[in-house]
Amino acid sequence: MNFGEYDFFYPDGEIDTTPTSDVRKLYPPPYRCFYEAKPSVSQLLRAHEYLTEVVEEDGPFESISGFSQSAEVAASLLLYQAWEVHFNFAVFIGGTKSFDVSALASGKISKPVKMCAGTHSTRINVPTAHVIGRSDACRKSSKAFLELCNRREVKVCDHKGAHVVPRGQEAVEDLTAALNWVVDQAMYQVNKRIARVEGRERLSLKEATTSRFDPCQELPVL
Numbered sequence: 001m002n003f004g005e006y007d008f009f010y011p012d013g014e015i016d017t018t019p020t021s022d023v024r025k026l027y028p029p030p031y032r033c034f035y036e037a038k039p040s041v042s043q044l045l046r047a048h049e050y051l052t053e054v055v056e057e058d059g060p061f062e063s064i065s066g067f068s069q070s071a072e073v074a075a076s077l078l079l080y081q082a083w084e085v086h087f088n089f090a091v092f093i094g095g096t097k098s099f100d101v102s103a104l105a106s107g108k109i110s111k112p113v114k115m116c117a118g119t120h121s122t123r124i125n126v127p128t129a130h131v132i133g134r135s136d137a138c139r140k141s142s143k144a145f146l147e148l149c150n151r152r153e154v155k156v157c158d159h160k161g162a163h164v165v166p167r168g169q170e171a172v173e174d175l176t177a178a179l180n181w182v183v184d185q186a187m188y189q190v191n192k193r194i195a196r197v198e199g200r201e202r203l204s205l206k207e208a209t210t211s212r213f214d215p216c217q218e219l220p221v222l
Helices: 021-026 041-058 069-080 101-106 139-148 169-197 205-209
Strands: 063-067 089-093 128-133 154-159
Touching: 041 069, 041 101, 063 069, 069 089, 069 101, 069 139, 089 169, 128 139, 128 169, 154 169
Parallel strands: 063 089, 089 128, 128 154
Antiparallel strands: none
């Protein structure tokens, strides 16, 4: 797979913010986010509304990915819209447990609450890749977030860094391997669905990942 063949679409957050020192050392401003560290209900609902508008106006997209809060928002969107398959796979870099936007939208709760696997049955059911730094202050929450995904469809890239996109040859090679894995799994799942529609109930992983569905030539990545 050649990632140079993908088109990437980058929606900016709507709120100016102050980044962590890890981010500030590596990336220049402007810095924007979808909501504040202690978000209001309206900010959380607006983040979902905004991304839904992006998907409707500029999509469809093959995948959704994000770093830090963007990963949290992407995961929250997948969990909130679990009954609809908008994306074939997802990539979370430095992601953490998401807010329960579904309960907020329905009025079941009045204050933002993080989702936990022990109290929420909803899961992200598309293949996911998780990039987690061993020195990341959010590492514990990133690990807990894995439980909100289908564990049979999860790949973890554990790197030496902190709360950053991994750098260096070894880390990039590990990240590339994780991304290749998640794309292969997405191809497998999509082609299994095609096979069922065509009346072919059995499809090997090799057949599925070399069949007609090629994400590099289909849709962009959000």
